[in-house]
Amino acid sequence: MLVYTVRRILGAIPVLVLASLLTFVMIDVSGDPLAELRMQTPAPTEEVIQQESERLYLDRSMPERYWLWITGVGGNGDIGLLQGEFGPSTQGQQYEIGPAIAERLWTTLRLVGIAMMLALGLAIIAGCVSAMRQYSKLDYTLTFIGFLCLAMPTFWLAGIVQASGVELNQLVGGQVFNTIGDGRYNAEGQPLWDQFANAFAHMALPTLVLMLTSFAQWSRYQRTSMLEVLNSDYVRLARAKGLRNKTVIRRHALRTALIPLTTVFALGVAGIIDGAILTETVFQWRGLGDFFITAVENNDSYALMGWLLLSGVLVILANLIADLLYGVLDPRIRYE
Template sequence: MFTYIVRRVLMMIPVLIGATMLAFLLVKATGDPVDNKVIQMEMASGKPVPESTVDAMKAELYTDRSVPEQYWLWLTGIGDTRGDIGILQGEWGPSVKGSATDLGEEFSSRFWVTFRLVLFATIASIGLAIVTGVVSAVRQYHWVDYLLTFVGFIALALPTFWFAELVKEAGIQINKETGSQTFMTNGSGTTGFDGGPWASFVDSLPYLILPTIVLMLTGYASMARYQRASMLEVLNSDYVRLARAKGVRHRTVMRRHALRTALIPIATFAPLGVATAMGGSLVMEKIFGWRGLGTFAMQAINTYDAYAIMGFLLISGVITLLGVLVSDLLYGVLDPRIRYE
């Protein structure tokens, strides 16, 4: 198992390099951050920005270099004399907001805020997909199957931002009716809370409820349909019929024979759940007032903070790749034919 994990991690290196190239090229293709900043300065002052100021900004953001050199600097930091760029050296690059904004500190402080939302939402959506998919398959063409199918299609069609606003408003109304803070609808934790890691985690749980519900319901439906189809295929397989013919109890057949094999497609779609939750976090953090990576990414897009946008894309890619690794390991747990040696 250890050898397999090491081999898979080594295989991720070229994928990550490709992800950095793609993130860099996509951001570069959208324009020059200096040009955008110059336009904002001219609109604010009503006067043209001096050429010397433009050149200084280009030097500060390294846009005065060639495109290959900019990518090399952002990735390695080799050739830089200021020590503020180079992913492999732990430097994410300069911000258009100036030296007062340290992208590394921003990412480190905001990462865990977003990660716990992504983690909880992914686990909840996968769990709900397994339950509803299995129940629909066992109760095929029953009213329960039709109801769960209808709810799943509704969840697929719901716009995330609209549903999030609806859930938030519902939480606010429940708080008003009960006269208590049953649901926390703004922020990711108590303001000014000063406790250890575990205390901070417990403090954040009430704030996780509503965003997790939204991401869970908007992300589970497609996986539930695959789970249902997989479960139906397994239930109609020869070895399950043989187990029933031998008199094995229905509960044992479902737990030890059918369910384990039917969970393999869910292992395949687990990374998709992570990617969906990462994308949904941008909307959730904006609506529920979280200070996480999603909010920071939206601010970076509005100000065209190129290195901040590239950093967010890279972090999202790393999280998705880790999800793929976990998915591969789950195959060995669910399918006895697979051995990692």
């Protein structure tokens, strides 16, 4: 297992290099980082534009800029991923992209992580129950809920949930849910219970939005996979031997049925990160979603490249974890 893990990590390096190259090229050809500066009134002088162009390394060729972005060799100490620098920002010399990403990362990870774990747990339960009670009223109900959540766009669902939270607060005459902000600094220095209550009040609604969008898709995959396994020969044989139904489901059917869901879960990381952008925008969270929107508005190419590369790393890590889980779920898989 250790050898396989190391081999998979080493195999991810070329993927990251290719991802960084594609990211750089796409962002580089998408627009002019100095477009907003050129449109200012009064118009800046050519000297100002030239200085800003040199600061952002736009006076160099694309291959040279890519080399600078990766290595930092030949730069001014503010660029080079291998040196921990993401590059200069169009938002000013005082704005450092690396620390900004690090500050926002935990805000997004706690939202996305909790939402994914809740969605995965509920999807497994709902999928298994639907499969074991196929065509029952409960199955139809869970199917309706799943398709309903699938049909709702993330931004629309987030708006509905936010409005419902506001109405609930007005109904009870108190602040049950906070519908704006992530509340990171609201309870600093307060007792542990107050900090927990503050975190719950701010996280409940955005977590619910991300959970529902992922749960809807994953539960359908789990139901389909579970139905296929329940109708397999080895499950029929286990029941014919007199094993209890709970034992058959837990030891034989469920483990095999989780394998396709593991794949879908890994691939769904990119989708839930995209959903976090919209959710954080609606609930005004200062996470990576807000970082991405701000970078787009300011045409901050190096910030966008850093965000996209970080997203790629998270997707690669999720797929690595999924590969390792295959061996746990299916004893026939061996890593040698």
